[in-house]
Amino acid sequence: MILNTGNRTDIPAFYGEWFMNRIRAGFVYSRNPYYPDLVTSYKLDPQVVDIIAFCSKNPIPFLKYIDELKDYRLFFMVTITPYGQEIEPHVPNKNRVMDSVKVLSQKLGPKAVTWRYDPIFINEKYTVDYHIRIFKQMCERLSGYVDTCIISFIDLYAKTRRNFPGVEEVSMKDQMRLAKAFQEICESYHIHLKTCLEDNSYLRALNIDVSGCMTKETLERAFDLTLKIPHLTDARKGCHCLLGNDIGTYNTCGHGCLYCYANEDHDQVKRLMQEHDPLSPLLIGHVKKTDLIRTAKQESFIDRQISLFDL
Structure with missing residues (x-):
């Protein structure tokens, strides 16, 4: 199975101690966000957890644990964007984050560390030209350390509109200009460019990979193995990424990014983060008497059948 940690919060940035306590204990609990x-x-x-996937804006606090996780296959998606603290109030300096990506790459290999440059939005400060210039600088710095870069343009969820007033969708004209420029830059730095649920028509014409972020093929390539994945429901229409089995909790990411889809508001995040106990099997709070605890059906997805050609 694939264990996910990053669709609801940023565990490497804020909850590394808790995660390692769960690894040492050998189990973890996850509360259903829709049926509390x-x-x-x-x-x-490791016999049933084939891969642990992380999505983080700041893996720096987690680097000290990587060696202890040597029995697991780790897949990191690290988001590094060009925005300042008025947009991402508590994300550390981008140069420090890029340095942490280099450390991860040296320990796990470039194919197991993906750079996310998303979401992309445009305003008077963060213009198309600004994005192109900064993206090129980041590619130059990360070349050789990441195999793939994923881009996507901002989606205006209700939470995003509420927390980020004035933000607008990126026009198709600007999307096309950015995608074309990014593809040319990535090619020059030997980085594979992919998109996350964007308009496929013009992207395919630019020879940009639209297959998805964390697909079966992506993970197979990262770890040089074959996965036999049972039929799974798409996380979103058209999304073929393996995003189930997430142990995170919504409204618990302390970065405070204005565009975040996982946080309702600052007050709720602050309250829930105060309920975190590093020793609890749950990320937030503790088990209640009214809780129904079910054991997940877990099995390895790795195809370990030996080919006749290997005999």
Whole structure:
């Protein structure tokens, strides 16, 4: 199975101690965000957990744990964008984050560390030309350390509109100009450019990979293995990424990014983060008497059948 940690919060940035306590304990609980009394128990055993996937804006606090996780296959997607603290109030300096990507790459390999440059939005400060200039600088710095860069343009979810007043969709004209420039830059730095659920028609014409972020093929390539994945429901229409089995919790990311889809508001995030106990099997709070705890059905997806050609 694939264990996810990053669709709802940023565990490497804020909850690394808790995560390692769960690894050492051998299990973790995850509360269902839509049915709060339903808790799923996952066994943290490398025999059934084929890959642990992280999505982070700041893996720096987590670097000290990487060697202890040597029995697991780790896949990191690290988001590095060009925005300042007025947009991303608590994200550390981008140069420090890029340095952490280099450390991850040296330990895990470039194919297991993906750079995300998203979401892309345009305003008077962050213009198309600004994005192109900064993107080129980042590619130059990360070349050789990341195999792939994923881009996407901002989606105006209700939470995003509420927390980021005045933000607008990126026009098709600007999308096309950025995509074309980014593709040319990536080619020059030997970085594979992919998109996340964008308009395929013009992207395909630019020879940009539109297959998805964390697909079966992506993970197979990262770890040089074959996965036998059962039929899974798409996380979103058209999304073929393997995003289930997430142990995170919404409204618990402390970065405070204005465009975030996972946080409702600052007050709720602050309250929930105060309920975090590094020793609890749950990321936030503790098990209640009314909770129904179910054990997840876990099995390895790795095809370990030996080919006749290998005999």
